Amino acid sequence: MNVLVLGAGQLARMMALASKPLNIEVRAFDVGSNQVVDPLSPNVTFGDLAGGIEFSDAITAEFEHISHDVLAICEASGKLYPSSQSIKTGGDRRLEKTLLENANVANAKHKVVATREQFDEAINTLTLPLILKSALAGYDGKGQWRLKDLSQADAIWQDIETFIKEDTSDQPQAVVVEQMIPFDREVSMVGVRSKNGETQSYPLTENHHTNGVLSVSLAVDEYQSLQKQASEAFEKVANALDYVGVLAIEFFQVGDSLLVNEIAPRVHNSGHWTQQGSDTCQFENHVRAVCNLPIGSTDLVRPTAMVNILGADKVPDDVLAIPSVSVHWYGKTKRAGRKMGHINVCGKNKPELLTRLTKLASILPECDFPEVAEYINQLT
Amino acid sequence: MNVLVLGAGQLARMMALASKPLNIEVRAFDVGSNQVVDPLSPNVTFGDLAGGIEFSDAITAEFEHISHDVLAICEASGKLYPSSQSIKTGGDRRLEKTLLENANVANAKHKVVATREQFDEAINTLTLPLILKSALAGYDGKGQWRLKDLSQADAIWQDIETFIKEDTSDQPQAVVVEQMIPFDREVSMVGVRSKNGETQSYPLTENHHTNGVLSVSLAVDEYQSLQKQASEAFEKVANALDYVGVLAIEFFQVGDSLLVNEIAPRVHNSGHWTQQGSDTCQFENHVRAVCNLPIGSTDLVRPTAMVNILGADKVPDDVLAIPSVSVHWYGKTKRAGRKMGHINVCGKNKPELLTRLTKLASILPECDFPEVAEYINQLT
Numbered sequence: 001m002n003v004l005v006l007g008a009g010q011l012a013r014m015m016a017l018a019s020k021p022l023n024i025e026v027r028a029f030d031v032g033s034n035q036v037v038d039p040l041s042p043n044v045t046f047g048d049l050a051g052g053i054e055f056s057d058a059i060t061a062e063f064e065h066i067s068h069d070v071l072a073i074c075e076a077s078g079k080l081y082p083s084s085q086s087i088k089t090g091g092d093r094r095l096e097k098t099l100l101e102n103a104n105v106a107n108a109k110h111k112v113v114a115t116r117e118q119f120d121e122a123i124n125t126l127t128l129p130l131i132l133k134s135a136l137a138g139y140d141g142k143g144q145w146r147l148k149d150l151s152q153a154d155a156i157w158q159d160i161e162t163f164i165k166e167d168t169s170d171q172p173q174a175v176v177v178e179q180m181i182p183f184d185r186e187v188s189m190v191g192v193r194s195k196n197g198e199t200q201s202y203p204l205t206e207n208h209h210t211n212g213v214l215s216v217s218l219a220v221d222e223y224q225s226l227q228k229q230a231s232e233a234f235e236k237v238a239n240a241l242d243y244v245g246v247l248a249i250e251f252f253q254v255g256d257s258l259l260v261n262e263i264a265p266r267v268h269n270s271g272h273w274t275q276q277g278s279d280t281c282q283f284e285n286h287v288r289a290v291c292n293l294p295i296g297s298t299d300l301v302r303p304t305a306m307v308n309i310l311g312a313d314k315v316p317d318d319v320l321a322i323p324s325v326s327v328h329w330y331g332k333t334k335r336a337g338r339k340m341g342h343i344n345v346c347g348k349n350k351p352e353l354l355t356r357l358t359k360l361a362s363i364l365p366e367c368d369f370p371e372v373a374e375y376i377n378q379l380t
Numbered sequence: 381m382n383v384l385v386l387g388a389g390q391l392a393r394m395m396a397l398a399s400k401p402l403n404i405e406v407r408a409f410d411v412g413s414n415q416v417v418d419p420l421s422p423n424v425t426f427g428d429l430a431g432g433i434e435f436s437d438a439i440t441a442e443f444e445h446i447s448h449d450v451l452a453i454c455e456a457s458g459k460l461y462p463s464s465q466s467i468k469t470g471g472d473r474r475l476e477k478t479l480l481e482n483a484n485v486a487n488a489k490h491k492v493v494a495t496r497e498q499f500d501e502a503i504n505t506l507t508l509p510l511i512l513k514s515a516l517a518g519y520d521g522k523g524q525w526r527l528k529d530l531s532q533a534d535a536i537w538q539d540i541e542t543f544i545k546e547d548t549s550d551q552p553q554a555v556v557v558e559q560m561i562p563f564d565r566e567v568s569m570v571g572v573r574s575k576n577g578e579t580q581s582y583p584l585t586e587n588h589h590t591n592g593v594l595s596v597s598l599a600v601d602e603y604q605s606l607q608k609q610a611s612e613a614f615e616k617v618a619n620a621l622d623y624v625g626v627l628a629i630e631f632f633q634v635g636d637s638l639l640v641n642e643i644a645p646r647v648h649n650s651g652h653w654t655q656q657g658s659d660t661c662q663f664e665n666h667v668r669a670v671c672n673l674p675i676g677s678t679d680l681v682r683p684t685a686m687v688n689i690l691g692a693d694k695v696p697d698d699v700l701a702i703p704s705v706s707v708h709w710y711g712k713t714k715r716a717g718r719k720m721g722h723i724n725v726c727g728k729n730k731p732e733l734l735t736r737l738t739k740l741a742s743i744l745p746e747c748d749f750p751e752v753a754e755y756i757n758q759l760t
Contacts, residue, residue: 013400017397017400017401020393020397020420020711021397021706021707021708021709021721022707022709023709023711023721038421040400040420040421041418041420041421041424044421044424279703279704279726280706288700293697293700294697294698294700294701296700296701296703296705297703297704299703299704301681301682301726302681317673317674318674320668320673320674320676321674321676323659323676323677323679324659324677324679325676326401326660327401327402328401329401329402329403331400331403341401341403346659346681
């Protein structure tokens with residue numbers, strides 16, 4: 001079978017790696033060059049989108065910010081999974097919030113704002129502090145503002161106006177104003193839904209962000225009641241979208257409750273630990289689902305953590321000498337802050353995992369992995 | 381880093397898959413076409429052997445029957461690991477037997493035979509029944525004869541003479557006559573040795589052969605004293621060869637003792653279970669070793685079995701619905717008896733593994749998997 005992935009980054013690459021053993025060939029549509037490429041050898045090209053659609057038995061996406069024209073062409077082929085509506089929902093906070101409300105899934109109080117009047121109304125209706133997020137295209141901390149005090153309103157609004165003016169997306173831009181959640185922790189879940197509606201959820205993952213970007217994920221499967229809440233939220237969202245494939249949900253944990261922060265209609269950075277930590281990794285399960293193959297068990301095999309490699313193109317060789325460490329590079333050119341790879345670490349139980357993680361943190365240079373050692377040390 | 385593999389079959393392919401995450405590019409020299417190819421996309425070619433040597437930081441092999449000319453050229457580059465002597469030893473039972481004797485590793489009593497006189501002398505010296513194996517190129521049951529009764533000697537010798545006459549290898553052919561071992565079980569071990577002489581052994585694997593070809597391997601890590609014997613044999617052999625990379629040893633178990641049957645200077649079919657069952661799979665560890673990276677832990681993560689797919693190009697989709705089942709296809713064209721892929725199955729303990737294996741055996745068609753259900757059923 002053949003799969004075309006919209007987007008030619010590391011997620012397409014890891015889908016391709018997970019698919020080869022299944023005799024499923026993955027090609028990737030690079031939205032920058034408008035070329036179909038081999039995600040494992042990006043210099044090998046296969047022509048344009050039309051050829052890629054012709055080649056494929058199934059089409060999927062590795063990111064949600066894809067032009068609606070491309071989505072429409074792919075959907076018309078009858079091969080696109082998840083649907084363009086699912087992908088668009090992940091790429092537009094307005095649709096996302098409507099989905100969560102309609103599916104009756106807990107999330108932060110919010111207002112959609114496109115004008116100064118709506119902004120002022122939101123400030124009056126919601127309780128400060130507020131977090132403002134662009135409806136389209138913002139991620140990893142970009143296109144976000146925090147309003148803690150009324151005195152900041154003018155300056156922030158000016159910033160937002162500039163941001164909206166400079167926006168190059170093919171849809172009208174806006175800002176979603178949310179009441180800031182005083183959360184205890186950020187957790188996330190990836191789950192998978194098959195064409196026949198079967199769902200499976202992976203264990204909840206605890207996430208640590210550095211400068212707004214995910215730096216460490218920890219999957220230990222020890223949060224029974226939260227796991228149940230998260231699985232239910234996943235099922236509601238996935239069923240509401242008639243979703244096919246892997247979908248990620250980021251949650252704020254407030255006491256014993258979870259509120260959805262956002263969804264991602266794709267495999268997700270916080271699910272990379274599944275490559276070593278689960279029966280079937282998220283990449284294989286996504287491809288199985290869009291190819292209408294049985295989805296695989298999402299059980300935790302053993303406690304696993306993932307550490308992102310951001311902006312660095314090497315780590316000390318000694319990292320590989322730690323038992324159960326797997327390094328995953330994406331074959332990308334070095335750029336400050338860029339997601340260059342990740343490191344998975346496992347242990348037969350949580351203490352063994354933490355011992356290995358602590359060892360790892362002591363080897364990784366602090367300059368390339370800020371806050372990582374600090375975060376890991378407070379876990380032990 | 382770049383690695384050239386001599387041989388472009390499934391072992392090179394799985395080395396390439398295991399290497400991509402380490403940013404190690406693997407190319408393969410196809411000894412049939414004399415072309416260097418992408419083992420993940422065999423239609424993509426990169427020119428001749430000289431270019432492949434130039435491209436590589438390290439050169440290794442996926443099989444032992446490589447022409448001595450090619451080995452000499454590769455060795456001259458200073459990049460070949462393991463050494464040509466190690467590879468030749470795996471490809472010539474005469475050298476192999478000499479190695480085992482010199483390294484003081486237990487193996488079957490034997491004689492090297494090239495003439496009828498030597499044959500008769502071997503019959504007189506050794507105790508019947510005998511097994512006769514071609515010194516070069518025989519594997520998977522080819523180039524083997526069994527002599528149970530003196531009356532068979534003339535017919536077998538005629539067969540052997542024809543075999544030797546028709547042999548196309550670049551070395552003089554002969555036959556190694558061994559006393560047949562009344563073994564209880566065939567087991568094997570893969571281990572890895574680094575450039576600085578560090579060794580690690582994987583858990584012993586129990587192997588079942590069907591029509592002389594490996595059909596099922598089982599790794600459960602429950603043979604402490606045998607494990608110790610096997611690790612010692614591995615270390616003796618690997619040290620004697622100053623070996624670098626993964627090496628496999630097949631043993632006959634007789635009571636509580638192990639006798640070496642044969643060695644393979646490469647990753648091995650009976651080690652495919654390590655992809656799901658071990659901390660670091662044999663393919664990654666081989667590449668780590670030849671690239672002078674730290675070798676990874678060879679611990680068993682959980683009991684795992686491997687079932688070979690021989691001559692079939694599909695299995696029922698339901699196979700994928702069994703938890704912890706991973707299917708690995710090699711992307712090869714169907715041919716009777718050909719190694720087309722394998723299936724790995726894991727369980728958190730042996731009973732769970734056996735339950736899943738039994739389920740698997742009930743789904744796999746008997747015509748494509750002869751004896752597999754029978755073997756699995758007698759395990760439970």
